[in-house]
Amino acid sequence: MLMGQPPGAHRVLVIGAGMGGLVAALLLAHAGCDVIVIEKQNYPGGKVRTIDVGAIAVDSGPTVLTMKPVLDAIFETVGARLADHVRLTPTDVLARHEWPDGSMLDLYADTDRTANAIGDLAGAAEAAGYRRFRDRSAEVFRTLDRSFMQEAEPGIGSLVAHAGIGGLPALARIQAFSTLWKILGGYFKDARLRQLFGRYATYCGSSPFAAPGPLMLVADAEQQGVWLARDGMTALPLAIAELARKEGARFVFEETVERIVIANGRAAAVRTAGGREFAADTILFNGDPAALSAGLLGEDAIGATPPRPASERSLSALTLSIAASARGFPLQRHNVFFSGDYRAEFDAIFTHGRLPADPTIYVCAQDRDDRGRRLRPGGAEGLFMIVNAPATGDGMTPTEREVEQCTKLIMQRLSRAGLELEIDPGAMAATSPQAFHQLFPGTGGALYGRSSHGWMASFQRPTSRSRI
Numbered sequence: 001m002l003m004g005q006p007p008g009a010h011r012v013l014v015i016g017a018g019m020g021g022l023v024a025a026l027l028l029a030h031a032g033c034d035v036i037v038i039e040k041q042n043y044p045g046g047k048v049r050t051i052d053v054g055a056i057a058v059d060s061g062p063t064v065l066t067m068k069p070v071l072d073a074i075f076e077t078v079g080a081r082l083a084d085h086v087r088l089t090p091t092d093v094l095a096r097h098e099w100p101d102g103s104m105l106d107l108y109a110d111t112d113r114t115a116n117a118i119g120d121l122a123g124a125a126e127a128a129g130y131r132r133f134r135d136r137s138a139e140v141f142r143t144l145d146r147s148f149m150q151e152a153e154p155g156i157g158s159l160v161a162h163a164g165i166g167g168l169p170a171l172a173r174i175q176a177f178s179t180l181w182k183i184l185g186g187y188f189k190d191a192r193l194r195q196l197f198g199r200y201a202t203y204c205g206s207s208p209f210a211a212p213g214p215l216m217l218v219a220d221a222e223q224q225g226v227w228l229a230r231d232g233m234t235a236l237p238l239a240i241a242e243l244a245r246k247e248g249a250r251f252v253f254e255e256t257v258e259r260i261v262i263a264n265g266r267a268a269a270v271r272t273a274g275g276r277e278f279a280a281d282t283i284l285f286n287g288d289p290a291a292l293s294a295g296l297l298g299e300d301a302i303g304a305t306p307p308r309p310a311s312e313r314s315l316s317a318l319t320l321s322i323a324a325s326a327r328g329f330p331l332q333r334h335n336v337f338f339s340g341d342y343r344a345e346f347d348a349i350f351t352h353g354r355l356p357a358d359p360t361i362y363v364c365a366q367d368r369d370d371r372g373r374r375l376r377p378g379g380a381e382g383l384f385m386i387v388n389a390p391a392t393g394d395g396m397t398p399t400e401r402e403v404e405q406c407t408k409l410i411m412q413r414l415s416r417a418g419l420e421l422e423i424d425p426g427a428m429a430a431t432s433p434q435a436f437h438q439l440f441p442g443t444g445g446a447l448y449g450r451s452s453h454g455w456m457a458s459f460q461r462p463t464s465r466s467r468i
Helices: 019-030 068-077 111-122 124-149 156-163 165-173 180-184 191-204 213-223 235-246 289-293 299-304 342-351 400-416 433-439
Strands: 002-004 011-015 034-039 050-053 056-059 088-090 093-098 104-108 226-229 250-253 257-263 266-272 277-279 282-285 316-327 334-337 361-365 381-389 420-431
Touching: 011 019, 019 034, 019 068, 019 235, 019 282, 050 316, 050 420, 056 316, 056 381, 068 235, 104 111, 104 191, 111 124, 111 191, 124 191, 124 213, 180 191, 180 213, 191 213, 235 250, 257 299, 266 282, 282 289, 289 299, 316 400, 316 433, 342 381, 361 400, 381 400, 400 420
Parallel strands: 011 034, 011 282, 034 250, 093 334
Antiparallel strands: 002 282, 050 056, 088 226, 093 104, 257 266, 266 277, 316 381, 316 420, 334 361, 361 381
16 A cells, blocks of 8 residues: 555655565665565565474465466566476366365366266256356456456446446446355356355455355456465565565564654655664555554554544464374365355354354365375375464454364364374464464454455445545
C-alpha cells in the first residue's frame, strides 16, 4: 500500500519483506528508485518461512505454488529467468484426498485422469459433472483474469469494460451472486466432491458456504499447473531479495517500525523501535491494512485505511511442523483428510469463534515428490499440517488447552485413516492464531486479509494507494 507522493519518487521505504514487499522492492529498484526494505524478522519472505524441528527445517507457510507465469513475468521484467534462480518441478498428482469412510481420490494435472478417478469413486454422472465444472471454472478464470485479478482497482465497471458488450453473457455466467457451495450442487450430487471443490474457498481464507461462486476459478488455476520448489518454498523469497539487492535495494533486518511520520499531509519518514529514523518520499506498507487503522504504526497513519471489523477477518490456522517417521497411509506430497461435517466445521470457526471439533486436516509431506516417493531416504521426514481456525488471536481463544485438544484430535483422525506417526522427541512445533497475530500485527491471526464472504467482498480489497 503506497503512502506519499506519486510513483517516481526518489526514496521509497518498504515496510515488511513479505512477498509483496520483496516484489515491489525489486521492481521499484529496477525502475531507478532508491529502495530501503525494513523487516522486523531476520529473514525475507513473511509468511513464507521455515521452522526447525529436530534436525529438519520444515516449510511452515505456503506449500503450493500455482500461476507460475506471474512469477516468470516478474523475473523477466528485470532481465532474469525464474528457472535460473528457483528449481521448480511440475506435479502430476495435485493432491490426495481421504474421507472418514475410508474412500480416497487423487486429483491429477491431467483432466481425463481426474475425470476417470471421479468416475471410479462416484460414478459416470459425477465424472460428467466434473467435466462441466472444469469448463465453467476455465471460463470464469478467463473472464476475471484481466478484469479483476490483474486490475489495480477492481469493480463492476472494470469487469464490464474489459468484457465488452459481447462479454456480458460471460459475466452473468460467473454467478457472482450465488455461494460456491450452492453452485457446486449443480455439478456434484456426491457430498464428498462438493466438499473437495468447496475447499477452494479456504485458499483465500473463506467459507464455501459464504464465499461467492467465482472462486471456482481456483480449480482452473490449479489445472494450469502446480509446482514443487525442490529447495523449499523459501528459495523464492531469497531469490527475489538477492535480485533486489543487485538492483540496488538495501535491506534492514531485525528492525521493527513503530511509527510512520506524516508531515505536510504526506508520509515522510518512519521511526523504528531501535531509535532509527528513515526519511522517505514514498512509503510502501507491506502488512495487513488493519495494523494501520488500529494505530499500530502511530496515530498519524490511522487515517490511511478504513477500519475493518473483526467479523470480516479471514481464516486463521493451527499449524503443526513435525519431524516424524510415517507409515501406514500412502502419503503423497499434498494430502487432505476431510471432516465428517463440513458445515459444522465452518460454523464453529465463523459463527462460534472456536476450533472445530472435527477439523479437515491438510498434510504436506515435504520430503516426498508428487507420487509419494521419498526424496531423502531413511529417518524422519518433514511434515506440515494445517487446520482452519478462527482469527481470534488477539483475544482469549483458542486457549492453550484447546490447542492441545485439537492437536490430539488431529492425531486421532490421522490414525483412523491409517497414518501412524512416530514423532521425534521435541520435534513438533505448533503455531496458533495468537502466534500468527504476533507475527502479523493487527490481524488477530487472519492469514488472508479479509474474508471473501458475499459478492461485494472481493471488490473491497485494498488498492495500492492509501488515503494519505
